[in-house]
Amino acid sequence: MGGKQEQGEVCLANEPLGSAPEKTLLEAAIQHASRSRSPLNCELQDMKRDAGASSWVSVCKGGMGEMKGSGSGTSSADNAVIQQRLIAKSAFGTLTLNQTVNARRTGSCS
Numbered sequence: 001m002g003g004k005q006e007q008g009e010v011c012l013a014n015e016p017l018g019s020a021p022e023k024t025l026l027e028a029a030i031q032h033a034s035r036s037r038s039p040l041n042c043e044l045q046d047m048k049r050d051a052g053a054s055s056w057v058s059v060c061k062g063g064m065g066e067m068k069g070s071g072s073g074t075s076s077a078d079n080a081v082i083q084q085r086l087i088a089k090s091a092f093g094t095l096t097l098n099q100t101v102n103a104r105r106t107g108s109c110s
Contacts, residue, residue: 012109020044022054022073022082029101040067040086052076064088064095071099079104 012028023044042060055072071084082101087094 020047021075021080022047022056022071025080025082025101025103026071026084026099029099044071058084058086060086065090067095067097069097077105 012024023042026042026044040060040062042058044056044058046057048055053072053074056070058067058069058071060067060069065088067086067088069084069086071082073080073082075081080101080103082099082103084099086097086099088097089095
């Protein structure tokens with residue numbers, strides 16, 4: 001079964017990226033994709049960073065209950081690629097959500 005892909009643009013200033021830019025970028029993508037439905041609320045745990053690479057364990061809560069998974073990312077001064085895979089289990093079966101965020105600096109927000 002093919003997945004739904006969404007594209008969009010969100011403008012973020014450098015300041016909100018803070019010490020966990022992965023979480024900020026994922027939240028911006030989830031907020032953009034969830035305009036018409038309840039968004040996921042995710043916590044990134046067990047964060048590991050090595051140079052421009054990172055990895056984590058995700059625990060998210062949303063309309064489908066709790067989802068768990070993992071993610072990884074690579075970043076440089078001007079771009080980041082973040083991938084996250086979440087799994088939700090319910091009485092109706094298992095749902096897998098694959099999320100990819102391609103972020104790039106294009107200039108100042110206006």
